[in-house]
Amino acid sequence: MALDALLEEVRNGDLPTHVGIIMDGNGRWAKARGLSRLEGHRQGALTAERIVRFVVKERLFPYLTLFAFSTENWARPRHEVDGLFALLESFLREKTEEFIDSGIRLLVVGDHRPLPEGLRAVIEEIEKKTANNETLTLAIALNFGGRWAILRAAKDLLRAARSIALGPEEVGEELFRAYLPTGSLPDMDFLIRTGGRLRISNFLLWELAYTELYFTDTLWPDFDEEALLYALKDFQRRERSFGKVKG
């Protein structure tokens, strides 16, 4: 189907508000071509850029969260980790103006502290400069782990409880959720994982409670506008009952 016709079809159905993507498969994409894993990540960054531009241009949904680096990815060879951070830093530097002009609000969720100085600086700068943008909130999960996020929320809540005399019975889901690094984002409606693995790999845990999951074998560097639209069409066929009986 031509892209325009597909887009038209997708527009006629209900679209999600918040989409997440586990961008997996860069290494395998590179290996299949005899290239270095970093070359795969470079191609993956281009795919991310392309998808973000498309979502903004077509105003498909207002929240997109991309999983870029997990708390477990530190276990990769040093040169791959350094290369990934260098790539992210230059990607963000290059994109600053475009983010500002196209109405993207950038948010980096994850533990910033162990990241290289230069990367932290550019993140802070873009977050500040784009804080009032409204077209698309782009959350990049960087040095993020679902367990880290829940643990951090619990610790922050314990600290707050001490100073504001908050009892355990007063802690409800809504309050706890506000302490998560994703506290300012709406629930995730749809999660796409590329690269064929059928797992969450310590991405969002609390937030995925009622998210529709979509797995595709397509490797992230091969994912494109058409693949995103087909995924959204699949989302539109789902019946979301949230535990209730459809009456």
Ligand code: IPE
């Ligand atoms: C995902 O691609 C990107 C990151 C984890 C940064 P991979 O690097 O995991 O690619 P595969 O899974 O080895 O193909």
Ligand code: IPE
């Ligand atoms: C998940 O991919 C993390 C990101 C895409 C950033 P991994 O390649 O790290 O996950 P596993 O190792 O297959 O579970």
Ligand code: MG
């Ligand atoms: Mg992988």
